[in-house]
């Protein structure tokens with residue numbers, strides 16, 4: 001086993017991610033139709049790579065299990081980094097156990113929780129029939145080093161970051177797919193929803209809703225609540241949002257193409273469900289200014305809480321490094337950041353629609369008998 005300590009430290013905010021991950025749930029829902037079925041299998045192993053706190057792991061597993069014949073045995077593997085909120089995952093699984101176990105169908109279940117990180121072996125060779133990966137492939141194995149002139153303009157920083165992170169992401173994906181190819185048996189399937197950027201052929205970009213948050217961060221720097229150095233570290237968040245073309249390039253590399261048959265590479269634009277709620281509320285509130293403002297605030301809050309619960313754990317790591325591990329102001333600072341960002345959104349980003357391009361992958365493990 002590789003030492004995960006050498007890898008990027010990443011996790012979602014304890015307890016909060018499950019509650020606020022609405023767009024990730026929408027992204028997973030858009031993949032349900034791509035899942036394989038197993039009406040002949042007496043036994044089956046499904047692995048969720050990057051399961052997080054589990055709220056989006058259960059439904060796809062349930063759907064696959066529902067295709068099994070009565071009396072089958074199924075092994076469910078939940079994998080994430082050692083820093084994941086494992087207690088919340090356990091509680092999520094426990095609360096859903098009555099439906100996962102397919103009542104009345106006599107499916108025997110075995111659960112495995114694997115805290116190793118997916119740039120490593122997660123299950124033994126050829127042990128898995130299906131690998132799933134929801135909103136998790138954008139995180140990089142190691143944070144690339146960016147040696148930048150601090151006086152360089154922001155556009156140079158953005159370009160240098162994108163180049164270094166794209167190169168790392170390309171290597172990571174090749175490594176990830178090689179690991180999965182050793183674990184998923186010949187003929188087995190890997191399905192992923194990969195959050196990223198628009199396809200070359202489309203003009204509408206991904207909008208994660210980061211702009212008001214960035215404005216709020218700058219405000220906190222001006223207020224002396226964050227330092228410019230901490231802010232620069234936040235910007236090195238170890239994630240690369242790939243285009244479908246970048247994914248296709250990695251899949252075409254011979255060492256990957258020898259292992260995987262590409263069944264689907266499909267971009268889909270996923271809209272934040274809070275946007276739909278906001279539009280409905282606007283329609284119902286007529287000319288009522290107070291109701292409209294309230295609806296906008298709720299939309300901004302839902303979108304920002306999603307971002308902060310996904311990225312806040314990493315930001316707190318940066319702050320603890322900068323302020324010392326005993327620093328205890330993290331929760332307050334994230335709450336303040338969210339409050340200021342909501343205000344920014346309401347004042348300056350009123351009509352901003354949060355929507356993210358996802359690329360959906362369905363790959364089949366090649367092999368003699370596949």
Ligand SMILES: C[S@@+](CC[C@H](N)C(=O)[O-])C[C@H]1O[C@@H](n2cnc3c(N)ncnc32)[C@H](O)[C@@H]1O
Nearest residue numbers: 011050051052056080081117118134135136139
């Ligand atoms: C945005 S969350 C998605 C969680 C869940 N799959 C979902 O759809 O809600 C990304 C997850 O990927 C996990 N992750 C990132 N890098 C990882 C790695 N190298 N190994 C395992 N999990 C990783 C994070 O810890 C986090 O739980």
